[in-house]
Amino acid sequence: MRLFIHKVFNWEYWPFGLVYFPIFFLWTYYAIKAKTIFFFNAANPKIKNGGFINESKIEIYDLIPQQYYPKTLFVKGKSSFDLVINKLNESGQQFPLIAKPDMGLRGNAVKKVNSIEELKSYHEKADFDFLIQDVIPYENEVGIFYVKLPNESKGKITGIVAKEFLIVEGDGKSTIEELIKKNPRFELQLSALKKEYKEKLLKVLLQGEKLNLVPYGNHARGAKFIDASHLISDKLTQVIEEISSNISEFYFGRFDIMYNTFEELENGQNFSIVELNGSGSEPTHIYDPKHSIFFAWKELARHIGYMYKIGQHNHNRGFKFLNHKEGMKEYREHNECLAKIVTI
Structure with missing residues (x-):
């Protein structure tokens, strides 16, 4: 009951359909203008389906210069x-x-x-x-959202999310499982953690000893997302612009990046791209617990507006939108693949 109440009063845990319900109407508006609900594919013409459905990570990595990813x-x-x-x-x-x-x-x-x-x-x-x-040998992670209109020479960063990993700190007397239960965000992951760590969760950590139970910054796996958009700077924008300019026909998406220090990241040093997400990207800074659902709706609407505008520009340049038949085929294949992944 305690965890249920925590999820009810923290919209970041609400079901996808509930969070995105108002956005469906905006999507319908853009779909009518584009004459297809699958207008997202033109946002990044060289990424399969723009990076929204049925895309391949290895194909996206192949577009990125090798020095930028592991x-x-x-x-x-x-x-x-x-x-x-x-x-x-x-x-x-x-x-x-x-x-x-x-x-x-x-x-x-x-x-x-x-x-x-x-x-x-x-x-x-x-x-x-x-x-x-x-x-990746770096401890810190951010998600940096980048957009660029095809008719403009430079893009911009529209949001940054910092990530706090699922790290427990020992007190010399509590087991790892007991430490997990002290934080509702962590306790929501307990079932999955038991499958992975089993009896290791019964270990008592020393006073001040830290253990990162999920070494990747994923919200669904217990990471806390923090809006760090105040860190947007000309220097950081230039670094992201340099990377993006080397990725063919990339205009809309989020770079998930691990780095050593933010100063080094701004100087283009000691960082690595975990993933590049295309038109299916969320502006994940919305999931900062300090933000209301109304802030989230505003940011989602803003970014979908960017995606439609970019896609329309590319459509006018000759990159076709997916028609309904093509889009539904890709959507079915996407769901078939996901059904296999979630059952592992």
Whole structure:
């Protein structure tokens, strides 16, 4: 009951359909103007479906200059594990590694694998294409939303979200599970954490000892999102502009970036792109607990407006919108893939 009340009074936990209900009317308005509900694909013409549905992460990584993201290996679903090991040896990647679906869904099936045995277990359960990626050696993470009109020479940052990971700190007497239960945000993840950590949750951490239970900044996996849009600066914008200018026909989306210090990030040093999300991106700074649902609706409407305007510009340049038949086919394939991912 305590957790239920916490979710009711914190809109960030409300069901997707409830949060986005007013936005559906705005989407309908833009769909009527575009003559298709699938107008999002033209926002980023070189990314499949603009990055909204049925997109491939490895195809997006392939658009980004390699120096900006960690070494990444693509694994075809249900391929031979011996083949996976051979490719891993050829790549020179070392454990620990991150395994994640080639098509993502809010952090589902993203796991840190520490050994060949753990990777084999993941591979056996994965009925989908997935990636094996080096662990990024930086502790901090931000999501930086970038938009650019095709007829303009430069884009802009429209929002920044900082992320606090699911980290517990020991008191010398409480088990990890007991520490988790002291924070409603963390306790909501307890069922998933029990599956992953099992009896390890019974360990007592020393006074001041910290443990990061989910080493990636995903809201659905317990990370706290904080609006850090005040950190937008000319220097940071220039860094993001430099990256974006090297990604063919990219105009709308969110860079999830891990970095050492913010000063270094502003100087274009010691950072790595975790993911680039296209037209399906949310301006995730809205999930800061200090923001009301009305702020969220305003920001969602603002960004969907950008997406439509960019898509219309690209449509006028010759990039066609998906028609209904094409869009529904992509949507069905997207849902079929996601159904496999959520059951791992």
